[in-house]
Each structure stands twice: as structure tokens, then as C-alpha cells.
């Protein structure tokens with residue numbers, strides 16, 4: 001499970017301070033030192049850690065702790081709140097267009113879990129929000145990607161719009177939206193092409209799709225197992241496409257958690273969903289507070 005190492009370390013650090021009837025500056029210093037090391041070891045971005053520790057320190061030696069009857073617990077509350085804020089505070093929702101269909105563009109590197117997440121998201125929208133999505137195969141470079149989406153559509157009994165590998169992705173996306181209007185599909189989820197690395201051809205194509213279809217959401221799918229790389233990928237996709245949210249996949253693996261804890265701070269875009277397995281129902285809305293509670297025990 002994700003975050004195990006980080007959770008173990010933070011929980012033992014917090015244990016030392018929980019019952020304290022008085023918290024000295026020295027206690028805070030030791031606690032923040034351990035938190036800092038634990039976060040760095042979990043592969044959280046260096047600058048993110050620095051800023052976070054500064055905020056925790058300021059608050060932990062401040063009035064809210066000193067005047068509290070249970071200062072030890074108050075310090076832990078501060079750490080939990082700051083971890084929650086780091087991951088984005090309140091969980092944010094998916095846009096709903098007042099002129100349906102709502103268009104969601106899925107972007108990301110190859111292998112991140114984009115196609116799988118397209119299926120999972122469609123399933124989520126139908127199950128939890130009673131929507132009827134149309135899935136769109138815009139990865140024209142890999143016939144396997146189109147087949148994969150069609151298979152997901154069959155498993156979900158949901159329509160998939162594809163024009164094969166010869167058509168232009170902008171045309172496919174545009175026609176798919178017309179089709180969704182005719183068929184009363186209220187969401188259109190576009191599975192775009194990925195590459196092994198961020199490159200200009202890929203970004204040009206994604207920008208063209210964006211300009212033409214004006215999506216309500218652009219979700220970047222990143223693999224949590226890739227740690228700091230995931231953060232760098234998020235930074236460059238955000239610069240080029242101004243994404244609206246992130247889906248972090250493979251959080252069921254033994255990721256150290258650095259990506260989950262750095263992406264919001266680095267890109268200022270929230271993690272909206274977490275992929276927790278390969279199955280179509282293994283997508284969960286990302287709740288920063290619950291995640292912070294899980295990490296701190």
C-alpha cells in the first residue's frame with residue numbers, strides 16, 4: 001500500500017509528542033526535523049518540504065499550541081492541517097457544462113493509465129452522478145489503444161466513438177461531440193495519445209484539440225510510482241495546456257507518496273482522483289484530509 005514508510009515514520013514521530021503537557025521549542029525542533037527527513041525520504045519535492053516545515057514550525061511554537069490544554073495533540077493537529085492544505089484542502093468537483101455535453105480531455109504519458117482511467121471515470125460518472133458518457137478514441141498512433149478503449153466500452157456497455165487510425169484527432173474529437181449531442185450523451189471523455197516522454201509534437205496536437213473542442217476539464221493522468229518524475233511531468237503539461245486537475249494512478253502500489261504530496265504545491269492544480277487498482281471500479285475521489293489522516297494514523 002502507498003505511503004507505508006512515510007506513515008510509519010510520521011506516526012512514531014507524532015507518538016513522542018502526543019501526550020506532552022508542555023511542548024518546548026526544542027520538542028518542536030526535533031519533531032520538525034524528523035518530519036522533514038520522513039518527507040524527503042518519501043520523495044517529496046525539496047522546496048515543498050522546506051515551505052511546509054516553515055509553516056508547521058511557525059504554528060507549532062505559536063499561541064494556538066502554547067495556550068492549548070493539550071499542546072501535544074494541538075501540534076499533531078497543526079501537522080495534519082498543513083499536510084491536508086499541501087494536498088489541496090477541500091476536494092474539488094468535476095465541472096458540469098450548462099450546455100451539454102461536458103467535455104473532459106484526458107492527457108498524459110504512455111503507460112500512466114490514461115485509457116484505463118478514461119473507462120474508470122466514465123464508470124464513476126454513471127454510477128455516482130447518473131451520467132451517460134461517450135468515450136472517444138483519439139490515440140490514432142496505436143491501434144492497440146483504440147482496441148483497448150473499445151474493449152472497455154464493451155465491458156461497461158458504453159458507446160465508444162472512433163474513426164480508426166487514419167483520421168485527425170481534432171476531427172475525431174469534433175465529430176464525437178456532434179455525435180454526443182445527437183445521442184444525448186451528457187459527457188464526452190476524450191482519450192488522447194501519449195508518448196514515452198513529453199515532446200513538442202505531442203503538446204502541439206493536444207493544444208490543437210484543446211483549442212478546437214474547448215474542454216471543460218483537462219485531466220492529467222500521472223503514475224504515482226514515478227515519484228518526482230510525475231511532478232515534473234505535471235509541471236510541463238500544466239505549463240503547456242493549463243490542465244484543470246490531476247488523476248494520480250497506481251496508488252495501490254508501494255509508492256513512497258512524494259508525488260501525491262508535491263503536485264498541488266508545484267502546479268497549483270488539485271488531485272481530483274486516485275487510481276487504486278486495475279479494475280474499472282478502482283477509482284476514488286481524492287480527499288486530502290482523509291489522506292492526511294491515513295498518513296498520520
Ligand code: GDP
Nearest residue numbers: 110111112113114115116249250275276277278
Ligand atoms: P495509457 O498508456 O496511459 O493509456 O495506460 P493504460 O491505461 O494502458 O495503463 C497502463 C497499465 O497500468 C495497465 O496495465 C493498467 O492496468 C495499469 N493501471 C492503470 N491504472 C492503474 C492503477 O490505478 N493501479 C494499478 N495497479 N494499475 C493501473
